[in-house]
Amino acid sequence: MSLSAPAAADPFADKKSVLQVDGLVKHFPITQGIVFQRKVGAVKAVDGVSFNLREGETLGIVGESGCGKSTLAKLLMRLEEPDAGSVKFRGEDFLSVKGDELRRLRRKIQIIFQDPYTSLNPRMSVGDIIAEPFKLHPEEKPKQGIRNRVKELLDLVGLNPEHINRYPHQFSGGQRQRIGIARGLALNPDVIICDEPVSALDVSVQAQVMNLLDDLQKQFGLSYIFIAHDLSVVRHISDRVGVMYLGKLAELGTQDEIYNVPAHPYTQALLSAVPLPDPTLRGEREQIVLQGDPPNPANPPSGCRFRTRCWKATEICATEEPELISRGRITQAAACHHAAPNERVAPAHG
Amino acid sequence: GGGDNGGDNGEAAQGVEGGGTVSAYNCEPQFLVPGNSTEVCGSWVLDSLFTGLVQTDLDTNEPMPGVAESWDTEDNQTWTFTLGEDWTFHDGEEITAQTFVDTYNWVIDPDNAQQSANFFDNFVGYQEVVDGDAEEMEGVRAVDDYTLEIELTEPFSPLPDMLTYTAFYPMPSVAYEDIDAFEQAPVGNGRYMMDGEWEHDVQIAVERFDDWAGEDPGLPQRIEWRMYTDIETAYLDVQSGNLDILDSAPPNRRATVESDFGENYADFDTSSFTYMGLPLYQEEFQDVDVRHALSMAIDRQAIIDAIFDGAQTPAANIIPPALSDAGEGNCEYCDYDPEAAAELYEEAGGPTDLTIYFNSGAGHEEWVEAVSNQWQQNLGIENVTFESLDFAQYLALHDEQEITGPYRLGWSLSYPSAQYAMEPIYSTGASSNYADYSNEEFDDLINEANAETDPDTAAEMYTEAEAILLEDMPVIPMWFSNYLVVHSDRVDGDSIFMDQATYTHLEDVVVTEE
Amino acid sequence: MSEMHKAEARTEPIDSQLESSGKAKKKTEEASLLADAWRSLRKNPWFIISAVLLLLFLSMAVFPSLFTNTDPRECLLARSRQDPSAEFWFGTDVQGCDYYSRVIYGARNSIAVGFIVAIGTFIIAVLLGLVAGYFGGWVDAVISRLTDMVFAVPYILGALVLLNALQAFQAQGVREVAFVLIIFMWPTMTRLMRGSVISVVNSDFVMAARALGAGPITIMRRHILPNSLGPVIGYATVFTGIIIGAEATLTFLGVGLQLPAISWGLQLSDARQYLQTSPHLLLFPVIFVGLTVFAFMTMGDAVRDALDPKSKK
């Protein structure tokens, strides 16, 4: 594989935008005191994120733990109200709709939660949980009957359809995660926001699920926002990848660009740390170890947020916040003053 | 109250030196101003704080001297009272005839809204003052310092009896300055004086007034009335020794009182009269036979036995038997005779549906139910409904004459007089005549008796009047209450005495243990 | 590993596989929380016991004559307050009525009041509590302050006035008394419900439901209700017993059931006076009320257990 990014034309360039996100911000207040609380600061969980998701496209989102991915997902679903920014679903302002209209739109956007267990009602059987979307949206009622459809869905995600009457606590972690997936798929939405949908699955089931997602996308032109930590999985499924750091996008480009010519130092560090499923390579890879502690999201460093841990950091990084644009040789957008492809990229497996 | 009763028992037990302290059950008084106190709780306390012109001899229920040494009348209409000369209030203020004039005028002044004001309604000049046409009653005059003259609008022989009542106690001049403050610690002229203020809902304590001018001063050095909200509790407190005297133990306790108290209890007949009134303004009850039948269908003794453990005296009278004026054997229809009752009722065509009225929360449910059961069983009454109402509502119904069936009420004597047992309830248009009874013959007899100067003749006339009532039966006499008094070991049981007006005379109680 | 690359192709249609499993497990087919609950209830001996007891009391309330031939209103003062004997199993009361039949006939009013009030307050409490807890904000403020006011208005006062408005001068029946009790008894339960709603309303699964496009009603009904009902059920079952007592208090205050009505509450409050002399007057109604409360409580427990999929039973 060559180091330079393939200048292939963006295959989604002519597709309509499904989700247009602009300058999304969410700060969580930090309070002190027990009864009479005062606000002493704010966790800047999401701090100005913009991107555009197009029809049939998968946008992978990776980033450091705690950088705001789940919060972003919840904002997109309007499960949290953003402090600023806009979200347009197919050109419609998603943030201002209310009531029935909101519910109608929510049918089109589904989410698979990061935490599989707490997002399942403990007093509903799996059958009821997965059937719920159909009950909420009667117009989507499957032809073959809800129950059969639920069984199909269970089967699709590799769960035993006989377990339809079981309750969430009777399942293993991975099984619970799949219940969430089945629920997210039920309504055939236009966009699915997957927050680490496969993290608890063994690779075989993971493969099944990813194939399923792939098939659905091919068939119905679904769009995904796919949040995950497993970079292989992200690469496998994504068309474009966004790398988040401390509430902001650090880099956004096509899957090839990001994986082959990562331009942001954080992306480079991330890719270098990917463990490979081959014990013989143990210790033989070169890994960029980030120095210093992760910064406090309540009080992020000035200028470039990554600068405190960046080996390329210069003075400008402390004073000027880099914009998310493509610079110089690189084609993808990277929020780094020194954005440049690095020699050290993901090692290939043998 | 007062009298020589306490003296009789003096030698029976060895009292503690100085008299000791006695504590007694009481309920929270409404008022502690003589002219304003109409209920037992307050009057009982006032009874020890004040002495009126006249007192009652507890042995005979006859009037005896109080502040007045003697009195005199020619026509039962104009009365002259000669006052004792060494009476003072607890604060030292001397008592003269003018004291009474001032007090009486103050009491009836509508601005002072004293509830007992209408006890004065047969005083000459009362109405003028009430109407605002006069400042003072003409009928009460201080002839000189120690001679008081009272003129009535019509002859009224029981006046001395009436003057024993709380409403006629004298009040010191401090009272008029700030009646509210006075009420918290009344200054009287009685055997006892306030020790501290009235501790609302907790207690009222009095000390013996050693300068009392009367003949037989109080025995205990100190009396404490403890206010209770529940009699059962007071009963237990006496049992446990926290309280010395409970003068009205719950009737149902009679069954256990012996095991609870051994000898430490006593029974007293009183003038407290319970009756079933009949609304004569309703057609069904205008037939006297119906009333007789209803009366005869009640087995009073059975009810008393079952529900009061035998503690009431079945009434065959209107005048309490405790008064000598009560007639005997006049009540033809007070005996239980179910057959006769049924027959009579049938003939008279008495109502088949009855609504029985009583006030709630005062323990009348059981006996009223028992009465209704007997009426149902004996008279073939099919349907009985009960109306148990809050007292205010209950009275309102009476005032509006909306009662449609037999109703429970009671009467007890503020002063021991046959007149008071009848006139307020049965004479035409009288204030408590809830039955709306009217009988000219009865009215005349009462008036005559009131005018009669010879006590014996008057008594006869009252008895005659009573006989009319028993024949007409505007109310069905039920019983006269019997009070069960229990006491602790600290007091001598023989020294306890309750009068017909249900006041226990604490001043005569001998405390045996400190 | 190339040989495995092919294994993806599918051969059999899914339906056949589904069908075979469907047939095998026909009996476990339809299952919802309620159906499951019912199934496990039927196996719970405590449920059976309480159900039998309740049925017994209910039939006592509806057909008292099945249990006794004696007329409860046939009273002879002469045999007042007799101890239990072969003739009078539960003795006689003050009026000399057969206490056994009085207690049996007392079931109707007491259970009726208990039931109506418990159910009435339960419904009000669940609805208001749900709404207040779920929506919060001014909805909650209005409902909560309303509870404060109802708490504060002494119910005797309310009862006096209300019953009067309900033509109190006619005899006060079960309906009126129940009505008054409901009006004044709902706040406690409502607050309980509101509290437990508040503690589940922030759950992730509620958020998940919202994400699915569920409206407030659906969320309340399907997600919050089943997860917040526990304490209210627990309270409501005991509450039935409390009501039976409260009914007696009302009577005592002159605004409750009126004589000659027969009810356990009346019997209980009458019996107090004869606690030492005729304890049987207290004992028997207490046993009956106690058993009723016990039955309700055990049934409540059983239902709660059954509604909890995690229950260990």
Place this chain on the structure above:
Amino acid sequence: MTRYIIRRLLQFIPVIVISTLLVYALVFAMPGDPIRALAGDRPMSDAVRETLREQYNLDDPFFVQYAKYLWGIITAGDFGTTFNGRPVTELITQRLPVTATLALVTFVIQSIMGIIAGILAALYRDRFFDRFVQVATVTMVALPTLVIAFLMQLVFGLNLGLFPIAGINDGLISYILPALAMASVSTGILARLVRSELLDSLSSDYVRTATAKGMKRSRVVTRHGLRNSLIPAVTFIGADLASMMAGSIVVETIFNLPGLGEQVYRSIQGQEGTVVVGIVTLFVIFFVLINLIVDVLYGLLDPRIRYE
């Protein structure tokens, strides 16, 4: 939260206005003439009656009465008097401490006993103690408070002589029996609430975590399990405290405690609107406060609960 609390405190104003108006209206609507009832069945002259009616504004139309009442409060801090002339403020200052003490002692007794019994019942589920609590609760519920109170007087007061039978002369000790009588039913209910909520939370994952951390069973239950199950208990205690203030009529009467409950009852019977309203206002303030505390406690017990 601070803003929330302030907002809640502001809610006092409409609540008090509405509830006093309501109560005043209710008293006004009561049948019968209070002055008439004051005199009992003895006659009272019309003149006296009229003076009194005028003195207490009883002849005014409802809104005039209410306005005069409010005006008195605003201009002179005058909360009116009883029909026997005692100022309502004095009445309340005398009686409030009694009721407050009673409520407080009851509250302490029932919270401690109820929660401990609930914990034990949950720990020994279906064993003897659990059944005992259940039976005790059933019995307490079945027995009217009247009877319970009386039995306590009889046994602890008279026979054992442990506590005074009645009155408030012995300080805090005098409140123990009445408090026990008041607490009896609630303790049972509380125990049951705690028990079942605790059983719920004991099956949750974080309780398992606590076990896995090597915590003693007792600590697992009290520190990890209990806190999460206290919301219903706290709610109930709050609500019960509220009803205690108003509902202590029976206990205060039997134990001869000069408290507000008994006074309210008497004043209602006597149709003393000003007294009732005065006390009810106090109650309302109290309930709003209690409920505020309960709501704040929710937030402390479960940090996920947020008030804007």
Place this chain on the structure above:
Amino acid sequence: MTESQTSTRTAPGTRPGDAPLLEVKDLQVEFRTKAGVAQAINGLNFTLHAGETLAILGESGSGKSVTAQTIMGILDMPPGRIAGGEIRYRGDDLLTMKEEARRELRGGKIAMIFQDALSALNPVMPVGWQIAEMFRIHRGMKRKEARAKAVEMMLRVGIPAAEERAGDFPHQFSGGMRQRIMIAMAIALDPDVLIADEPTTALDVTVQAQVMRLLKDLQTEFNMGLILITHDLGVVADVADKIAVMYSGRVMEAADVYEIYGKPGHPYTRGLLSSIPRIDDEGGRLRAIPGLPPSLTDLPSGCPFNPRCEFATDRCRTERPELRLVAEGHLSACHYAEEVYAGTATTTQRPSPTGTGMIPVSKEAPE
């Protein structure tokens, strides 16, 4: 500013004659369910030595977490039931041990990182408190001191601004942060045995590397035995010494990490390894093992994997293969282990491929 890290191949810390740190023998756990008894674990065996890292791989739902819970003694019983077997810690059977003695081991000697970090953390206690509790209860530290230690632990697992955030509650943290708090809690007391149930699923690779390094350090310092339950074969390849592969409640294969990755001796392991998406993979379909795992209430006769196994014969359907030695230090429970090991097994069947990318039938194409 970069640093390359080289880890040497350290031999597992086994010294012959030493009693193993933890030994699980023939463990059987079942659950009562409405549909019958679910045999979650049936006959599980493995050993863990001090200083060793044992990775447990396996199908989702194969009983890994249940095993962990059973070792910790926190299985919900009922509905769970330990039907047989023993778990020996330094020779003592945990299952028959007194509860008090066992409690002493928990947390201090044997610690566990839970799979589901959000529900495993107490929602109403500040995270700092929850970590500090370990020090307070087991080490008897004072409140302040324990809190300082807790903050230190939070920093060690890479939580930014730990000092300020120690007072926050679990719901205020991200998934990965909660997971790290679980980890901090588990390693707080330097346990002998650490059972890590998917400890890094919510962590990004840099933090994951940091955490794994931390665990490794602890291991070397305290000779800790680590049971690593994970699906991330990359991590396993990086840190494990031994691997046990589980399938429906049993160990199917157990061997040295190099053996497993190089020459898997069980068809299931083979299938697993071939399902891994590669970082250099750009798309296309992933290979999955066809079919569903068996229902635990109704296990197939013979080898539990047989319905999905491409090499299955009639023997596999009737006779249950026991775990046996295929090569030195390499155990496998397959009748044809040798053939699979040597790569010579022949495909016999095409298992019914349900649950593999079936396309939903009810959707109309979007407008």
